[in-house]
Amino acid sequence: MHISKFVAPEIIFGKHSIQQAGEACLRLGAKKVLIVSDYGVAKAGWLEKVISICQESHLPVATFIEVTENPKDHDVVSGCRVYIENECDAIIGLGGGSALDTAKAIAILAVNGGEISDYEGVDKIEKPLPPLIMIATTAGSGSEVSQFSVIVDSERQKKMTIISKSLVPDIAIVDPITLVTKDSFLTATTGMDVLSHSVEAFVSMAATPLTDVQAKNALSLVCKYLRPSVASKANEEAKEGMAMASLQAGLAFSNAILGAVHAISHAIGGKLLISHGEINAVLLPYIMDFNFIAVPDRYMKIAEYMGIDTRGLNERQAGNEAIQFVRDLASDIGVPLGLSELGFTEDMIDTMSTLALQDACMITNPRDISLDQMKKLLRSTL
Amino acid sequence: MHISKFVAPEIIFGKHSIQQAGEACLRLGAKKVLIVSDYGVAKAGWLEKVISICQESHLPVATFIEVTENPKDHDVVSGCRVYIENECDAIIGLGGGSALDTAKAIAILAVNGGEISDYEGVDKIEKPLPPLIMIATTAGSGSEVSQFSVIVDSERQKKMTIISKSLVPDIAIVDPITLVTKDSFLTATTGMDVLSHSVEAFVSMAATPLTDVQAKNALSLVCKYLRPSVASKANEEAKEGMAMASLQAGLAFSNAILGAVHAISHAIGGKLLISHGEINAVLLPYIMDFNFIAVPDRYMKIAEYMGIDTRGLNERQAGNEAIQFVRDLASDIGVPLGLSELGFTEDMIDTMSTLALQDACMITNPRDISLDQMKKLLRSTL
Numbered sequence: 001m002h003i004s005k006f007v008a009p010e011i012i013f014g015k016h017s018i019q020q021a022g023e024a025c026l027r028l029g030a031k032k033v034l035i036v037s038d039y040g041v042a043k044a045g046w047l048e049k050v051i052s053i054c055q056e057s058h059l060p061v062a063t064f065i066e067v068t069e070n071p072k073d074h075d076v077v078s079g080c081r082v083y084i085e086n087e088c089d090a091i092i093g094l095g096g097g098s099a100l101d102t103a104k105a106i107a108i109l110a111v112n113g114g115e116i117s118d119y120e121g122v123d124k125i126e127k128p129l130p131p132l133i134m135i136a137t138t139a140g141s142g143s144e145v146s147q148f149s150v151i152v153d154s155e156r157q158k159k160m161t162i163i164s165k166s167l168v169p170d171i172a173i174v175d176p177i178t179l180v181t182k183d184s185f186l187t188a189t190t191g192m193d194v195l196s197h198s199v200e201a202f203v204s205m206a207a208t209p210l211t212d213v214q215a216k217n218a219l220s221l222v223c224k225y226l227r228p229s230v231a232s233k234a235n236e237e238a239k240e241g242m243a244m245a246s247l248q249a250g251l252a253f254s255n256a257i258l259g260a261v262h263a264i265s266h267a268i269g270g271k272l273l274i275s276h277g278e279i280n281a282v283l284l285p286y287i288m289d290f291n292f293i294a295v296p297d298r299y300m301k302i303a304e305y306m307g308i309d310t311r312g313l314n315e316r317q318a319g320n321e322a323i324q325f326v327r328d329l330a331s332d333i334g335v336p337l338g339l340s341e342l343g344f345t346e347d348m349i350d351t352m353s354t355l356a357l358q359d360a361c362m363i364t365n366p367r368d369i370s371l372d373q374m375k376k377l378l379r380s381t382l
Numbered sequence: 383m384h385i386s387k388f389v390a391p392e393i394i395f396g397k398h399s400i401q402q403a404g405e406a407c408l409r410l411g412a413k414k415v416l417i418v419s420d421y422g423v424a425k426a427g428w429l430e431k432v433i434s435i436c437q438e439s440h441l442p443v444a445t446f447i448e449v450t451e452n453p454k455d456h457d458v459v460s461g462c463r464v465y466i467e468n469e470c471d472a473i474i475g476l477g478g479g480s481a482l483d484t485a486k487a488i489a490i491l492a493v494n495g496g497e498i499s500d501y502e503g504v505d506k507i508e509k510p511l512p513p514l515i516m517i518a519t520t521a522g523s524g525s526e527v528s529q530f531s532v533i534v535d536s537e538r539q540k541k542m543t544i545i546s547k548s549l550v551p552d553i554a555i556v557d558p559i560t561l562v563t564k565d566s567f568l569t570a571t572t573g574m575d576v577l578s579h580s581v582e583a584f585v586s587m588a589a590t591p592l593t594d595v596q597a598k599n600a601l602s603l604v605c606k607y608l609r610p611s612v613a614s615k616a617n618e619e620a621k622e623g624m625a626m627a628s629l630q631a632g633l634a635f636s637n638a639i640l641g642a643v644h645a646i647s648h649a650i651g652g653k654l655l656i657s658h659g660e661i662n663a664v665l666l667p668y669i670m671d672f673n674f675i676a677v678p679d680r681y682m683k684i685a686e687y688m689g690i691d692t693r694g695l696n697e698r699q700a701g702n703e704a705i706q707f708v709r710d711l712a713s714d715i716g717v718p719l720g721l722s723e724l725g726f727t728e729d730m731i732d733t734m735s736t737l738a739l740q741d742a743c744m745i746t747n748p749r750d751i752s753l754d755q756m757k758k759l760l761r762s763t764l
Contacts (some may be wrong), residue, residue, distance in 0.1 A: 014385035339398035
């Protein structure tokens, strides 16, 4: 065993835990807080809710809700301006991965200055960030507990992955009730993202016993609760299961990092600006199949955690069952099965292959991938 | 499900991770660090090791090694004096629960003043503590990750339990190699403490899915590795298993709190000043038997996590097997089976019963205990 490192924020999990948002900010010494969110979350009523919770705690707020899906560098600059003009000293991220990653990036710029691209890569942040309180509303990104922020460089049309312990929020609030306003397609795609996080963290080169327990639990929960969660907005048990799955998958991948699914997804997502969860859903079974030979024993466990009866199966057979499980799940909940459905075309393969191999998430993929192998992989996913 | 809260320090786990102690202090801004430890740890060479690691990082140190087993309020006062006289600004705790709990208590007094008894109970600490770096060398207390510090009030002959998020260290370093210098009896008693933490956290009224995964893993690891760890100082795989068990049990009980085993153990330990692990080892099977009716389904799981084949067993039978497993384990590794072997006498029952019922750990015990029941329980353990 190598040396394992593990970091996590303080976590507040449970129905109606969103009520603690104001008190959480006060506890961290906040005097005026910037709430970073998006129009969808605002429309669903959660922004208003959090504003009123802060007001009950006599905590003045400013808001920035112009966050876009696959958030851009210029979103971050605009948000940072609002933070500074309003003399804020703490940030609430409220929403899915886009809102939370933008909130983190605003915190970086507000204190450290420069451009967000200056912080791409690992451990580039020097000055400590203002208090960060993250309220996750999608059961997907895991950003509420992770040391990641992914922002699109709009000029290079490329997703920048920023990794730093400073990005682990101070407090993560996960309230399953916030999930009941999500439509079924968003539930499906963000849920497939949770599945990708669990699998990639579990087979990562940087996996440790501390991340394995989280990945294992997340995997079991998502395999049990994603279908019923997509089926019904009102199924609170399923929402709670998915919220916990997302949280635990976040703890796993934040510390074990990810692999080729996310490396490719970052490359394609920067260009096509389509949903991260959809791209991951398509890629996952292909990459699982490719990676199998690196860690066959781990695939036996993945199959078990998925609930597959592995008695009498060898590792290859169990691995195949696990891969088929992912395809069946994706098909059941109606996410695409090929990248061509998402607008990815054959002429993008060369550029995307090169970009994917440069992504920080490739370092922990359990199997080496050559440029030729990457091109072949991408062609197979069309 | 209620609202779950979970806090954990940054964790550095693995063989030779102790080498990162100096760098960890520097990262937290330390200019001069007080190392709090005891003679046993110093004699085993670990104090000298950590001093030289700090020197390599050009970090001046002061030391306080007068920590006693079941550490006293006056130990804390003496240590605090050393901290202030040497103008330290950070603290390393190095050792088992006694050294780590003393290090935490020194941190409280150094910044908040007053007497340590002022902080007994939950959330009494007001000012933020100096950076705390905990290096665990016993695979027992879990103090390196917990929000607990237990200090003896020497006048009242009573253990005071101090619980506060402020007591969660900034960085926990767990190096299994430090365990190879422990004698077999200390390995046995501290290991039984890990078992108590896992079981009590798992059946606690405050258990949550986040603590359950930790308790479950800790339980499986301790049941697998405690015997071989007691058998051989050189079995590094067993040391690593026990170090992880202790860490995960610590994460579980720090957030789920404990129960009657620890409540009684705190009462008796303050009076008799005998090893905490020994008292817990004796009490655990009796309390497990008493608590069974509160959470029978949990006992089925405990039996499974212990590795017991539960096919065909009902909950009561599985519970009995689990309790017998604990007795067999204690017997195999040579820890006492009755409190009378530890100097506990019948005339102490009344006082100890009253004290135990006042302990903070009683609140989360899954079954209510009346004073009469408590007396009867204690009588049965003689």
